[in-house]
Amino acid sequence: MGRPRTPLLDRERITTTALEIVDAQGEFSVPQIARRLGVQTGSVYHHVDGRDGIVELLRERIAQRIDITALDIRPWDAALMTWARSYRAAFAAHPRAIPMLMTSPVRAPRVLEQYERAVTLLLEAGFPLPDVMPVIVALENLVLGSALDLAAPETMWEIADDAATPRLAEALDAIGDNRADRAFELALEGFLRHARHMLDTQAQA
């Protein structure tokens, strides 16, 4: 295996290019990246650990924008709230990458490190070990579902005939601004309320 003199720079460029393609198409291929960079496909493979390696570079790139120091906040629920908001913002910038990243295994060390900190937070808060990952995954599902929703058009429901769906028309008129934010905050508040309840029940048992 050759060792390129500037591997970091090259991986950066490969990641940036892959992200541009994913933002546009929801997918990428290694030959596409090579074409855009004006190099042979084999040269790309020289710098990364296969296609899966590029997926992990994308994951690290997007996750870099998540405020990991949020997980140092106490109490734990304030930490999760701040982390979740930052997590949503990071992925909302790249909604088309969400399905790809949600359906391939997490291997990126820096991202695993972020999970380690979230797990530690919840264990210290008193969550029983078997509940920790379900709690984290539930939070991620609502965060990522809400991140996709942020990419939705402002007018998400187009009613051709008010008479066919009169109550929906009324409810849409009453939405006001920041529909996506309000829905996210509502789901987040519900999640935290439930997590607190789980912990209280646990403490009483």
Add this chain to the structure above:
Amino acid sequence: MGRPRTPLLDRERITTTALEIVDAQGEFSVPQIARRLGVQTGSVYHHVDGRDGIVELLRERIAQRIDITALDIRPWDAALMTWARSYRAAFAAHPRAIPMLMTSPVRAPRVLEQYERAVTLLLEAGFPLPDVMPVIVALENLVLGSALDLAAPETMWEIADDAATPRLAEALDAIGDNRADRAFELALEGFLRHARHMLDTQAQA
């Protein structure tokens, strides 16, 4: 505009083909559909209301699998729970369609009708009009985030070095079966708990 003799059959075939392409690629183009069906691109446009029309046919096709009668159940929270589970199952069969459908406006009459029924349910339950759409969208976000998670690999976190993330390794060992289902049910329970709380607060005001 010509009127094909078997428009329904043709729209069905176009929808089926578009869905196959989206399932594989997360996207589709009208020429791709035409190629697969062995017809001219113009012939496809003959049957549908442009590319957006095909997106709406996809939405109707997937939403057909949602049990809309769930919205007739009372009390309202049992209705939402049953609807949410069925909604998640319908989209879990087509995870790659989720970003496309979440980011283009809903126009399909049968899908708007489903929203009309959900809005009616919540209004009858006593939710104030401005809260109705945020409640529905929050539920959809967690449903669709969880549907994407159902498409994730069983081993979602691959730890190369247990020593680097020891607590994550423990938490993963303790997960047990049905990770995705447990996370979804946890988020759903939290959502319903919060929605009940919103309604109680409203009743006391």
